[in-house]
Amino acid sequence: MYQEERLIGILQFLKENRRISIDQMCEMFDISRDTARRDLVKLEDRKAIVRTRGGAILPRTHTTIQDYSHRLKTVSFEKQQIGKKAASFIRPGDKIILDTSTTVQACANQIRPMDVTVITNSIHQAEILSNVESVSIQLLGGFLQKEHQFLYGASVIERVKSYHVDQAFIGVVGISESGLSIAHEEDGMVKRNMIKQAEQVIVLADHTKFGVTEFFTFAELEDVDVIITDQLPDEEFQQKLQEHHVDLIVTEEEGSDLWT
Known part of the structure; x- marks a missing residue:
């Protein structure tokens, strides 16, 4: 599987489950932990995720509180x-x-x-x-x-x-x-x-x-x-x-x- 395909899969998983761990990525895509980390770095560079210890979450969206x-x-x-x-x-x-x-x-x-x-x-x-x-x-x-x-x-x-x-x-x-x-x-x-x-x-x-x-x-x-x-x-x-x-x-x- 190409990296871009994995990145799409990671984001879809996050939308449904809120967070993902490196271990989950390794199991889902049959990749090494180093490859999983590189995928997260790529998504972080695109500001699509926030990296956490051992995985990632989606960035928070702030709702503007109107008067x-x-x-x-x-x-x-x-x-x-x-x-x-x-x-x-x-x-x-x-x-x-x-x-x-x-x-x-x-x-x-x-x-x-x-x-x-x-x-x-x-x-x-x-x-x-x-x-x-x-x-x-x-x-x-x-x-x-x-x-x-x-x-x-x-x-x-x-x-x-x-x-x-x-x-x-x-x-x-x-x-x-x-x-x-x-x-x-x-x-x-x-x-x-x-x-x-x-x-x-x-x-x-x-x-x-x-x-x-x-x-x-x-x-x-x-x-x-x-x-x-x-x-x-x-x-x-x-x-x-x-x-x-x-x-x-x-x-x-x-x-x-x-x-x-």
């Missing part, structure tokens, strides 16, 4: 469905936390008039729910992040620590084996403490978030109780969720149930 007002205009049908399913978890008398994400806002939009206490650091979530009868709102005060319209800082974190809630609804930019991640550390620190104060942690994440690791990791998979999404992740990640006892709900599947 909040723009993201509100592009809330997808999938996110709306995720938000609808999340809102169905809320019962009269519940005390809940809503974070700042647009997917969680899709949940806020679906909350019906009932006796519920909502704690949030999102200007938008508070504004939406201020028009919903019987919903009590605790807006966490702190520094205002103007671009993305959330409140953060030591005062927000200290206030969060004073509450104990039934559920925390959390959005992410990425969810992978490394855990839950977000682009802004100040937002992530607040989310981290929100999770600690909840009996049940419900993560809202459309399928594009799976396999992504962003700048700041604020929680591990073991911190999550439920993930609501629109499509199943790959089998490897499903297995990882099962190992951490995370329940998965897929909105596109009619009558989909929790699995553990």
Whole structure:
């Protein structure tokens, strides 16, 4: 097999499996370890891979996080469905936390008039729910992040620590084996403490978030109780969720149930 054919095979394997080892390359292509290393050097020169100790991974692609007002205009049908399913978890008398994400806002939009206490650091979530009868709102005060319209800082974190809630609804930019991640550390620190104060942690994440690791990791998979999404992740990640006892709900599947 020519080198170019192997390089194509390596990239295809990486797209499907995220990483490849030199031992796997030797077995797949019946080549020596030196030849495998030369193939990786060639791909690295083309900026097609990132070499690791003993193999390679695909280079990370960074998603540009648009400002909040723009993201509100592009809330997808999938996110709306995720938000609808999340809102169905809320019962009269519940005390809940809503974070700042647009997917969680899709949940806020679906909350019906009932006796519920909502704690949030999102200007938008508070504004939406201020028009919903019987919903009590605790807006966490702190520094205002103007671009993305959330409140953060030591005062927000200290206030969060004073509450104990039934559920925390959390959005992410990425969810992978490394855990839950977000682009802004100040937002992530607040989310981290929100999770600690909840009996049940419900993560809202459309399928594009799976396999992504962003700048700041604020929680591990073991911190999550439920993930609501629109499509199943790959089998490897499903297995990882099962190992951490995370329940998965897929909105596109009619009558989909929790699995553990």
